[in-house]
Amino acid sequence: MESYIDSAIKQFTYYKSLGDKTLEQLTFDELKKEMATDSNSISIIVKHIAGNMLSRWTNFLTEDGEKSWRHRDSEFEDSYNSKEELIHNWNNGWKCLFDTLNLLNDSDLERIIYIRNEAHTVTEAINRQLAHYPYHVGQIVFIGKLIKGKNWQSLSIPKGNSIKYNEEKFSQVKSKSHFRDDLWQ
Secondary structure (H helix, E strand, C coil), rough: CCCCHHHHHHHHHHHHHHHHHHHHHHHHHHHCCCCCCCCCCCCHHHHHHHHHHHHHCCCCCCCCCCCCCCCCCHCCCCCCCHHHHHHHHHHHHHHHHHHHHHCCCHHHCCCCEEEECEEHHHHHHHHHHHHHHHHHHHHHHHHHHHHHHHHCCCCCCCCCCCHHHHHHHHCCCCCCCCCCCCHHH
């Protein structure tokens, strides 16, 4: 039986891959582009997600998820000097998350952890971030798609290909699998 933690890891991996594929398509200048005054560029969203991940997942079981060393407000100030620095920070945040999740087991799921002194079970804390990170990854993808326009490389079933995609899926034997197991093959 696949555990909840394994399923959560696959979900997080899927959303990271959407972010990765978006970042790959954009130049550093495009990553820093604000679509409107006082809106967040992809660069700023990446900085926020990475800051949140490092705070939430460092010493996850033993310390509050809002670390004293985190300066959330500064996450909304664009300070990256290169695309490589941005991607390094992005990957560092995800590494912290995955390293922590890989240490957990099902017996940890009902343990209590704290985020800003609010008690969460481990399951609740994971679910909280499974809602938070995809929300921001969706913003990253949407902004990337707006920037690239007709040059955008689709990350899902391209328009007009649903019938072909479904025919391929329904031609296969029914199986129990994660909808994005192709990411791990």
